[in-house]
Amino acid sequence: MYDLVCIGASWGGLKAIGQVLADLPAELDLPIAIAQHRHPDSPEGTLAQLLQAQTNRPVLDVEDKMAIEPRHVYIAPPNYHLLVERGSFALSVDERIQFARPSIDVLFETAAHAYGSGVIGIILTGANDDGAHGLARIKRVGGVAVIQDPLGAARRTMPDAAIAATVADAILPLDAIGKFIYGLWVQPATVREVTKA
Amino acid sequence: MASVGASREPAGTSKHPPAHGDLEDIELSLLLEGVFRQYGFDFREYAPASLRRRVWRRVFAEGLQTISALQDKLLHDPACMERLLLDLSINVTAMFRDPAFYLAFREKVVPILRTYPFTRIWVAGCSTGEEVYSLAILLEEEQVYDRARIYATDINESVLDRARSGVFPLDKMREYTQNYIKGGGTRAFSEYYLAKYDGAQFQRSLIENVVFAQHNLVSDHSFNEFNVIICRNVMIYFDRTLQERVHRLFFDSLVTFGVLGLGHKESIRFSPHEAGYEELDPSEKLYRKVG
Structure with a gap:
């Protein structure tokens, strides 16, 4: 059983995240948390509005201490780190990490701490190596690591860094990621056994 | 595991x-x-x-x-x-962080301050003071600084020393200048500081009406009655229980029609006194005590 899907993306991420969300069948009821690098001044809500056009799930910019609810899609607000506690989100304005706030590592590492093996982490396109540590952490606590195939990524640096940092459960072209997540959700044990072998 | x-x-x-x-x-x-x-x-x-x-x-x-x-x-x-x-x-902050907040403060809070003969403002959790200097500049430009006193508090005495010194990194001034302009600044930002070595020394006159004092939001009580309390991105580091307690402290410390300013992503929903406030500017998280 899984508790939370975390997605990290940077350059080219809007399109990639949009596709993953669009490919998730409606009955999948996992909450989804997203850290997408943005310009600090980018207007609030814009990313949420753009993603909302791709999915019927409620898409929200996170406010401090917001409860984590099934089916909802949560976006790290610009200029804040998004952290996961058990059952709710927290925000911080701590230093940028490798120039990024939100930092994908912060989201993934706190999710790993809060939910352990219940986390599915997904690294998509990006031109830096944020998220690699976080994904390795998710993997280490027994969660699932999914990485977009660098060959088809708008920028391959981020998927490459994630591949170097951990043993992925799956490296997939963008259009297969939604289906893979759905497969995990339907049949967690089977998929895990196959990928562990 | x-x-x-x-x-x-x-x-x-x-x-x-x-x-x-x-x-x-x-x-x-x-x-x-x-x-x-x-x-x-x-x-x-x-x-x-x-x-x-x-x-x-x-x-x-x-x-x-x-x-x-x-x-x-x-x-x-x-x-x-x-x-x-x-x-x-230390809470990482910047001068005129979230310029839209300062714009809203100029447009919606300053007119209220003009109706008072004297204004007490509490910047709670002021850290290294960026917000305090920003606010002082704003009040000065709006010609209400003379009849205002800012109480800037933090849990940490050495952080307060840094705030008192009024020296900020020179390499930040470009960013701060942009913020200042977006926040409704009406002068040349460089009028407010002198560049020396790698620091920007801000005018001492900006803190003429500022009282820096140690105060612990977790354990200390209210110490005055305020027309405005600003506490941005401080309570995000607190859990729900502590947030509730600090909200109670703020509510009790505000005069009726006093203004509370929070960070962009902080919500008044966790205040036990939510019903005691009306929204002054919901997106900039400015609230006015009515209860």
């Missing part, structure tokens, strides 16, 4: 703590208990996720491996405690 030894993180980048959730939680709560009993600083109701990250940063900075080792060092070495206190109390 995977053991620490199974880590595949590349060597030389081990600034990330090993994953061993439950034991780590025990170590953290023991450390916080020890800090409270030995030094009186109470971080036990801080939001755990960011607290844990900051404590780990201190563990590595001290050349240690575990939170328990940091606890041992802290309890016997007050200087080490001082360093942790700095880690836990």
Whole structure:
């Protein structure tokens, strides 16, 4: 059983995240948390509005201490780190990490701490190596690591860094990621056994 | 749960703590208990996720491996405690951070301040003072600074010293100038500081009406009655229980029709006094006490 899907993306991420969300069948009821690098001044809500056009799930910019609810899609607000506690989100304005706030590592590492093996982490396109540590952490606590195939990524640096940092459960072209997540959700044990072998 | 030894993180980048959730939680709560009993600083109701990250940063900075080792060092070495206190109390901020907030303050709060003969403003958790100087500049330009007093408080005395000095990194001035203009600034920002060495020394006159004082939001009571309280991105580091308590403190410290300003992503919903406020500018999180 899984508790939370975390997605990290940077350059080219809007399109990639949009596709993953669009490919998730409606009955999948996992909450989804997203850290997408943005310009600090980018207007609030814009990313949420753009993603909302791709999915019927409620898409929200996170406010401090917001409860984590099934089916909802949560976006790290610009200029804040998004952290996961058990059952709710927290925000911080701590230093940028490798120039990024939100930092994908912060989201993934706190999710790993809060939910352990219940986390599915997904690294998509990006031109830096944020998220690699976080994904390795998710993997280490027994969660699932999914990485977009660098060959088809708008920028391959981020998927490459994630591949170097951990043993992925799956490296997939963008259009297969939604289906893979759905497969995990339907049949967690089977998929895990196959990928562990 | 995977053991620490199974880590595949590349060597030389081990600034990330090993994953061993439950034991780590025990170590953290023991450390916080020890800090409270030995030094009186109470971080036990801080939001755990960011607290844990900051404590780990201190563990590595001290050349240690575990939170328990940091606890041992802290309890016997007050200087080490001082360093942790700095880690836990510095909130990264910028002058005119979120310019839209300052624009809204000019347009919606200043007209209220003009109706008072004298205004008391509390900047709670002022850290290194960027917000205090920003506010002083704004009030000066709106010609209400003369009849205002700003009380700028923080838990940490050495942070307050830095705020008092009024020196900020020179390489930030470009960013701050842009913020200032977007925030409705009406002059040349460089009028407010002198560049010296690598620092920008802000005019002393800006803090003529500022009282810097140590105050702990966790344990101290109200110390005055205020027309405005600004507490932005401070309570995000607190858990829900502590947030509620601080909200009560703010509500009790505001005059009727007093204004409360929070960070962009903070919500009044966690205040037990939510019904006692009306929205002055909902997107900039400016509220007015009506109850």
